Structure formats: C-alpha cells, structure tokens
Amino acid sequence: MVIKVFISGSSGNKDVKGNQQRALLILDSFRIKYDSIDISAPENKDQRNAMLQKAKKREEQRVPFCPQFFHDDDAYIGDFEDFQTATELERLEVFLGLKSEAEVIDTEKQDGEKEKSEDEENEEERSSREASASKDDEVREKCTRGHW
Numbered sequence: 001m002v003i004k005v006f007i008s009g010s011s012g013n014k015d016v017k018g019n020q021q022r023a024l025l026i027l028d029s030f031r032i033k034y035d036s037i038d039i040s041a042p043e044n045k046d047q048r049n050a051m052l053q054k055a056k057k058r059e060e061q062r063v064p065f066c067p068q069f070f071h072d073d074d075a076y077i078g079d080f081e082d083f084q085t086a087t088e089l090e091r092l093e094v095f096l097g098l099k100s101e102a103e104v105i106d107t108e109k110q111d112g113e114k115e116k117s118e119d120e121e122n123e124e125e126r127s128s129r130e131a132s133a134s135k136d137d138e139v140r141e142k143c144t145r146g147h148w
Helices: 016-028 042-056 080-090 100-144
Strands: 005-007 032-037 068-071 074-079
Touching: 005 016, 005 042, 016 032, 016 080, 032 042, 042 068, 068 080, 074 080
Parallel strands: 005 032
Antiparallel strands: 005 068, 068 074
C-alpha cells in the first residue's frame, strides 16, 4: 500500500513547511512508501479539490492545512496533528493502516522479551567480570603479602 501525502510547495506558512518536512522525514525513516502530491501544482487541481473536500479542517483553519494523509484508494487517514500523535504514541503504522494494533503489540512483546534476554546476558557478563576482578584482587593481595 502506498500512502498519499498532500503537501503545498508554495505555502508561506513556516509551520506548514516544517510539518511537511517532518512528516516526509519520518515516513522515509520508517521506509514507508508514499506519493507526495503538491496541491499548488496546476496539474494537481483535481486531486487538490478532492483532498479539500475529504480532509479534516481544524477549528482555527479556513481550509485544511497540509500535510494531509490518504490511502492510495483515496480514503482519508488524517492530518499532521493526527500523524504527530500517532508517531509520539509509536502507533504510526497503525494510524496509516499498515499494521493492526495486535501486530504492533505482538512486536512490542517480542522486543521486550529480546531486551529482557539481552539484559540478562549483560548481567551475567557483569557478574563474570566482577568475579574475575575479585579473583585478580585476591591474587594481587597474596602476591603483595608474599604468599606466592
């Protein structure tokens, strides 16, 4: 599935520009496939109009601000605030419809078990190093006392 991200290449609003850049960087970092559609380009007039009809307009907005997110079948996903919230909650793939909540929870459980196992291994290594250091100290003490 490819996500459609509606942006405005000619926006004079610094917040909109920053939000667009942030969203695209996050999608790139997650290696999520997307099509970026510039609504300021004349050839995208029909897509812009469709986006404006379906997209969510916040109370303080005259028109929906970019970026806006859609599925490739033109089903509306959400705006940048929704995207940002999903990212902060580590539910971006669920928000975008790429994974179910159950899949994400299962992955988190597996990661938690893996992390626990790594912590246990690290604890064993630390204990082993401490035991070895203690042995070294004991040998050093015997050498300095002339027991060896």
